[in-house]
Amino acid sequence: MRTWIAALALLASPAQAESVLAARTLRAQTIVTAQDLVVKDVEIVGAARSIDEIIGRETRIALYAGRPVRPGDVGPPAVVERNQIVPLVFDRGGLRITSEGRSLMRAGPGERIRVMNLASRITVMGRVRADGRVFVSEQE
CATH class of the missing domain: 2.30.30.760 (SH3 type barrels.)
Known part of the structure; x- marks a missing residue:
């Protein structure tokens, strides 16, 4: 019976989510690499959940070390420049x-x-x- 209750307690506890944070400060228009990111076992609303969705993308704004990286903060690398x-x-x-x-x-x-x-x-x-x-x- 105790094993059953212990199993239920494990299932009832909330799952821990991961969030992607900037490992260092990145200027806008920087291509993001794996070394620029860190994954923490904490759920941050709006933060990217996987580094795979961020690596190889270009920062649209400055990203500060220790701050969450949101999917809207990055985009595809630019192929068209302003005034081109x-x-x-x-x-x-x-x-x-x-x-x-x-x-x-x-x-x-x-x-x-x-x-x-x-x-x-x-x-x-x-x-x-x-x-x-x-x-x-x-x-x-």
Whole structure:
């Protein structure tokens, strides 16, 4: 009977979660490596749970030593810099229009950015591709 009660007590206790913390202070726009992170056996709301989701990503803000790393604090490494001239592509239903644009933001693949079309001077939203092209659609 005591073994049964002990087993129930173990099952009833809350599971300890892990949180990812910065091992040292990292400046914004730094690619995160395994040496930059430490995992602690403490649950911090909003903190990343696995270093695998953080390693190889780029810091969007400064990360301070001992502070939790949140998934929104990092993103894909930038392929487009602010003020960079980028190919701007509108592709829909067999119609493809290509123009040059000036990126108004810094971004990585999959992120949405504002780009000024150099021909019309109109600012549009688009999604960055891995090769640096920015695709614009009506929904963007």
